Amino acid sequence: MKMKAAVMVELGKSLEIQEVTLQEPNANEVLVKIAATGVCHSDLNALNDESTPLPTILGHEGAGIVEAVGPNVKGLKIGDKVALSWVPYCGTCEFCVTGAVHLCESAFGPMFNGTLLDGTSRLNKDGKTIYHNSLLSTFAEYAVVPELSCVKIPDEMPLTQASLIGCGVATGYGAAVHAAKVTPGSTVAIFGIGGVGVNAIQGARIAGAAKIIACDVKEANLEIAKKFGATHTINVACENTEEQLKAMSDGYGVHFSIDCTGNTIATENAWKGTRKGGTVVAVGAFNPNKTLNLPAGGFHRLGKVLKGSFYGDTQPFRDFPVIARLYLDGKFNLDDLILNRIQLNDINEAFEAFHNDCCINVGRTVIEFPLENNFDNKRTIEFVTVENSFKRTDDTELVEA
Known part of the structure; x- marks a missing residue:
């Protein structure tokens, strides 16, 4: 499928808004329609980091709606609201089985290489590979991510606020x-x-x-x-x-x-x-x-x-829903963490603000994506790959954010 994304094409330079191709999710992956994504200082660090593979789509704080799932995905269904975690884990190593999933190392090799967990990318432009960031790449209209990066949240949770949970909020809490x-x-x-x-x-x-x-x-x-x-x-x-x-x-x-x-x-x-x-x-x-x-x-x-x-000793599937519920109960302030709401085309303004000492840094500028196209009762999504094409049509009715 074709989508709009902000692409890092050169070290330290402004991101370019491009139309790129996203392939379908593999067996243990999920396609998410991004509703909102925070612009974190870590994104600026990645923009200025010589080890960041090029070209890449940055962004690691996000929330959205599940649009498609791979055949092995059991815990999610089309229409679920999810907050995204940039640190998926294997579930079987010594750290995971003792509950310290934040110490699992399985994600870091692919993360540093700019791929998903299987070592490959779902992103390209005109057949040339584009790399992932933190296994998410949320500065785009859609993202294909590992199932273990998708944490289901309550239907009543607003997605702009939910987008903040996956990094700074969870780490501090x-x-x-x-x-x-x-x-x-x-x-x-x-x-x-x-x-x-x-x-x-x-x-x-x-x-x-x-x-x-x-x-x-x-x-x-x-x-x-x-x-x-x-x-x-x-x-x-x-x-x-x-x-x-x-x-x-x-x-x-x-x-x-x-x-x-x-x-x-x-x-x-x-x-x-x-x-x-x-x-x-x-x-x-x-x-x-x-x-x-x-x-x-x-x-x-x-x-x-x-x-x-690391990551505040967070266990995403334990902590993200708790934070969401605390917010909904009026006990956790996410509203005042939203400094600005912008569109993807304005993303470079958010990066420029990091260099302004007069700008407030307690919170996030959030990129919001229009979701109106997701509320049609019938939707068709097409993915184009080198080998074949994959089409999904469903009648799922989504809940408005």
């Missing part, structure tokens, strides 16, 4: 609830109030923390943090962070610190401001050329835990 295991009545410090940090605040609030301290260098971000549940703030550029954290926690330090910055200095400050027996979670990605320095004297007597957390 999971960092507080699953990685740190924040306890009711505790004191929590969150470092870095961006797309992940603000959701770590929400996770800590939902977990029952009594005091949530937002730590950042931007006063605007600290003000925004209060809207999501922060009870106190520290401008780490102006104040002694360790002293302030201890002053706000009876001199002991906080019970939990969650560093979302990827800055080793922030992690060191988080460690110093956390009490004996406390937990420090580092969820941001460090520069591999940096060194993390912690005081060695009396280290064994502190009883502290320093933990790295």
